[in-house]
Amino acid sequence: MAEGQVHVAHHGPPTSFIRKHVFSLDHKVIGKQYYGLALVAVFTGMVLSWIMRIHLVWPNSPIPGLQWLSKVGAPGGIVTPEYYLQLMTMHGTLMVFFVLTNAPFAAFGNYFLPIQIGAEDMAFPRFNMMSFWTTFVAFIILVAAFFVGDGPPLSGWTAYAPLSAVGGDSGPGEAVGQTLWGLSIFVFCIASLLGALNFIATTLDLRTKGMTLARMPIVSWAWFITSCISLLAFAVLLPACLLLILDRLAGTSFFIPSGLNVSDHLQPHQGGSPLLWQHLFWFFGHPEVYIAILPAIGIVSHILICNMRKPMLSHKAIIYCMMGIGFLSYMVWGHHMFLSGMNPFSALVFSFPTLMITIPATIMTLIWLGSLYGSNLRINSASLFCIGFISMFVSGGVSGFFLAQPSIDIYLHATYFVVGHFHMVMGVAAIMGVFAGTYFWFPKMTGRMMSETLGKWHFFLTLIGTYAIFMPFHYLGLAGNVRRYSAFTDDYLVPLVPVHKFITYAALFTGAAQLIFIFNLFYSRFKGAPAPDNPWECTSLEWSTPSSPPPFDNFGGQHLVVYHDPYQYGVKSSTGDYLMQTSPERAGETP
Amino acid sequence: MATTLPPPQTVEEQPRSTHGNGLGGGFRHLAPADNNLRAVKDPAGEPARTGIWVGLSAIAMMFAALTSALYVREGAATDWQHIALPPILYFNTLALIASSIALEVARRRVAAFMRNQEASQSPATLWLNVTMGLGLVFVIGQYFAWLKLRSEGLYLPTNPNSSFFYVFTGVHVVHVVGGLGGLTRVMVKFRSSARSLRRSTIDATSYYWHFMGLLWLYLLFVLWLKL
Numbered sequence: 001m002a003e004g005q006v007h008v009a010h011h012g013p014p015t016s017f018i019r020k021h022v023f024s025l026d027h028k029v030i031g032k033q034y035y036g037l038a039l040v041a042v043f044t045g046m047v048l049s050w051i052m053r054i055h056l057v058w059p060n061s062p063i064p065g066l067q068w069l070s071k072v073g074a075p076g077g078i079v080t081p082e083y084y085l086q087l088m089t090m091h092g093t094l095m096v097f098f099v100l101t102n103a104p105f106a107a108f109g110n111y112f113l114p115i116q117i118g119a120e121d122m123a124f125p126r127f128n129m130m131s132f133w134t135t136f137v138a139f140i141i142l143v144a145a146f147f148v149g150d151g152p153p154l155s156g157w158t159a160y161a162p163l164s165a166v167g168g169d170s171g172p173g174e175a176v177g178q179t180l181w182g183l184s185i186f187v188f189c190i191a192s193l194l195g196a197l198n199f200i201a202t203t204l205d206l207r208t209k210g211m212t213l214a215r216m217p218i219v220s221w222a223w224f225i226t227s228c229i230s231l232l233a234f235a236v237l238l239p240a241c242l243l244l245i246l247d248r249l250a251g252t253s254f255f256i257p258s259g260l261n262v263s264d265h266l267q268p269h270q271g272g273s274p275l276l277w278q279h280l281f282w283f284f285g286h287p288e289v290y291i292a293i294l295p296a297i298g299i300v301s302h303i304l305i306c307n308m309r310k311p312m313l314s315h316k317a318i319i320y321c322m323m324g325i326g327f328l329s330y331m332v333w334g335h336h337m338f339l340s341g342m343n344p345f346s347a348l349v350f351s352f353p354t355l356m357i358t359i360p361a362t363i364m365t366l367i368w369l370g371s372l373y374g375s376n377l378r379i380n381s382a383s384l385f386c387i388g389f390i391s392m393f394v395s396g397g398v399s400g401f402f403l404a405q406p407s408i409d410i411y412l413h414a415t416y417f418v419v420g421h422f423h424m425v426m427g428v429a430a431i432m433g434v435f436a437g438t439y440f441w442f443p444k445m446t447g448r449m450m451s452e453t454l455g456k457w458h459f460f461l462t463l464i465g466t467y468a469i470f471m472p473f474h475y476l477g478l479a480g481n482v483r484r485y486s487a488f489t490d491d492y493l494v495p496l497v498p499v500h501k502f503i504t505y506a507a508l509f510t511g512a513a514q515l516i517f518i519f520n521l522f523y524s525r526f527k528g529a530p531a532p533d534n535p536w537e538c539t540s541l542e543w544s545t546p547s548s549p550p551p552f553d554n555f556g557g558q559h560l561v562v563y564h565d566p567y568q569y570g571v572k573s574s575t576g577d578y579l580m581q582t583s584p585e586r587a588g589e590t591p
Numbered sequence: 592m593a594t595t596l597p598p599p600q601t602v603e604e605q606p607r608s609t610h611g612n613g614l615g616g617g618f619r620h621l622a623p624a625d626n627n628l629r630a631v632k633d634p635a636g637e638p639a640r641t642g643i644w645v646g647l648s649a650i651a652m653m654f655a656a657l658t659s660a661l662y663v664r665e666g667a668a669t670d671w672q673h674i675a676l677p678p679i680l681y682f683n684t685l686a687l688i689a690s691s692i693a694l695e696v697a698r699r700r701v702a703a704f705m706r707n708q709e710a711s712q713s714p715a716t717l718w719l720n721v722t723m724g725l726g727l728v729f730v731i732g733q734y735f736a737w738l739k740l741r742s743e744g745l746y747l748p749t750n751p752n753s754s755f756f757y758v759f760t761g762v763h764v765v766h767v768v769g770g771l772g773g774l775t776r777v778m779v780k781f782r783s784s785a786r787s788l789r790r791s792t793i794d795a796t797s798y799y800w801h802f803m804g805l806l807w808l809y810l811l812f813v814l815w816l817k818l
Contacts, residue, residue, distance in 0.1 A: 205637065242758070251747070271670035276660055280660060
């Protein structure tokens with residue numbers, strides 16, 4: 001072993017305002033910045049979904065103020081069909097990239113991964129800062145699409161070629177807006193790669209003494225596995241975006257076929273392959289689903305164990321299942337393309353691993369349920385949202401069985417059934433995980449408790465509301481309701497309008513219920529009851545910091561030693577029914 | 592529900608038997624108070640070394656994606672027209688290989704100097720300069736290759752072959768320029784205060800640089816084979 005290789009503290013305490021709150025190197029501040037960005041993005045995305053839902057059921061009613069956002073897209077406040085698609089594109093892009101990727105992974109991961117493994121900071125604090133601010137730039141570029149040219153793109157968050165590649169001929173927003181979209185996602189990829197690199201190096205190299213890989217909390221494992229997935233997934237989307245931008249700006253023909261006539265204009269391209277974009281995009285896109293859900297799985301497992309006051313049936317099995325899901329996630333991208341015209345035999349090839357993914361997912365669910373059975377679960381906002389997560393994960397996941405089979409997918413493809421499926425299993429479930437994490441870690445992040453009463457109201461209204469929105473989507477899909485339509489005027493769709501009205505009311509109701517959360521978040525930040533050091537009696541290292549929030553170096557200059565895995569619950573010890581990871585005491589040996 | 596916690600345990604430095612496999616946890620906190628780093632033995636992986644491997648795997652993945660894009664695009668194409676690779680590419684290849692060799696010599700000289708086996712830092716500096724010079728020759732050479740194609744009327748959008756040529760070489764050159772930036776950082780640190788240069792920094796930079804060389808050999812093979 002070489003001498004002189006030690007890696008000492010990366011940076012001292014911040015002194016200036018800018019270094020402390022803006023261009024901070026502190027992983028905790030960066031984590032909160034990610035959380036704040038995700039919060040802005042999620043409410044923007046939610047308002048967009050409100051506008052879409054209102055337009056769907058009252059297509060001729062003006063939405064006050066909308067004309068200010070786009071005179072062309074919403075003349076007099078009435079959304080045009082094209083603008084509906086533009087709003088849908090922005091909703092999807094904001095939610096998938098800036099909420100579901102940022103909140104459970106980048107926000108909580110940044111804040112708690114270093115603390116949970118006993119490190120002072122991330123391995124590369126400057127990369128970490130760059131990672132957030134690059135993400136922020138990507139966000140600004142994306143949102144700028146609302147205000148330039150004829151608005152944001154309308155090609156959906158998947159930006160299917162060739163229409164996304166040919167420019168303004170393919171519709172409003174496809175000129176400047178789509179270019180901004182490509183640029184934004186390109187920049188976002190760079191930010192995500194920097195973040196993933198940091199997470200991996202931190203986990204491998206900065207664990208404190210005694211913190212073996214096997215002793216890492218499930219949620220740290222989840223962030224680690226997610227960063228591995230992220231590293232390989234965004235490395236594919238990055239060149240895909242480059243090729244898309246070149247097709248748009250430099251006249252290349254990677255994705256645009258010969259003889260393509262759009263809006264009566266023969267496109268000056270030849271020989272490109274639209275399917276190539278789909279392959280590249282979904283090779284990223286499906287792992288992206290797990291980038292969103294795995295951290296939530298980790299958060300929920302971690303919080304549930306603490307609140308059950310007993311270990312999971314097997315927390316290692318959950319880690320192995322997450323690894324299995326991560327591995328399989330790279331083999332299933334074709335299931336998004338069953339109807340793309342690719343060889344039908346390849347559909348079978350993609351169907352098989354897709355169905356296989358249900359095995360680790362089912363094992364995890366059974367472990368959660370089996371562990372919950374007979375446990376003396378502490379009911380609080382965090383644990384309730386964990387239950388909500390499991391419920392959504394199962395309800396949304398079951399429809400995956402259907403969609404994974406090409407013969408059934410032929411019928412259900414591009415219907416509301418698919419929309420219901422992914423909103424439940426990927427969107428709402430991951431958001432439930434974020435809520436659980438927020439209620440659980442808020443005392444550590446701020447030194448104050450959130451209101452449990454408001455938290456429980458928030459939970460029940462959100463659970464009921466989200467089911468009311470997304471369960472009927474499945475029914476609509478089975479009834480043949482196609483997605484991406486901006487109004488339902490076809491004979492077979494008109495009878496379904498009452499269902500859509502119900503969903504719109506539910507969406508407005510559920511969105512309004514989130515204001516309870518926002519109020520709780522900000523009120524508790526300043527007026528909440530002071531939090532004890534370890535309010536949930538949890539064993540992992542974030543609860544061993546000398547203060548809440550932790551000091552800039554996390555442990556106040558103390559260097560922790562880890563003696564146990566993080567799930568020593570239901571044991572006899574001097575602290576009660578649990579043993580801190582830092583306690584040298586052995587279970588059952590009460591001094 | 593609230594409890595009072597026992598104070599966190601503090602670490603006692605203990606002898607360890609394992610070396611750098613990362614499985615026993617990182618050992619971040621062993622810098623002595625007098626900051627004499629040479630007195631410390633740290634078996635944990637260095638983040639710079641780990642980070643560079645992780646980064647290289649992402650870069651490899653990106654070029655794998657580009658290669659698969661080339662194959663799919665070729666399969667869909669009726670407009671595939673072979674182009675003659677500019678001969679200067681082969682000269683550039685030699686320059687890049689030579690730069691890798693020079694960097695490896697420089698790395699060993701730096702290590703010898705840091706171990707006090709070599710009194711002067713001039714040989715190490717010389718070899719770092721040679722590496723930098725050859726790297727610049729490669730970048731300029733690639734630019735001449737593009738000029739050659741342009742002189743033949745082959746621009747980025749002319750046909751899929753020229754598109755892929757510019758994309759492959761362009762993305763690679765961007766990464767090489769990044770490597771030159773890393774080399775510059777190493778040289779500045781080495782010149783200003785040789786002792787402040789970590790072994791892991793120059794190691795990581797050299798891994799990156801060698802990888803750029805290997806990657807270029809791979810890309811040249813693909814370009815030669817497919818274009």
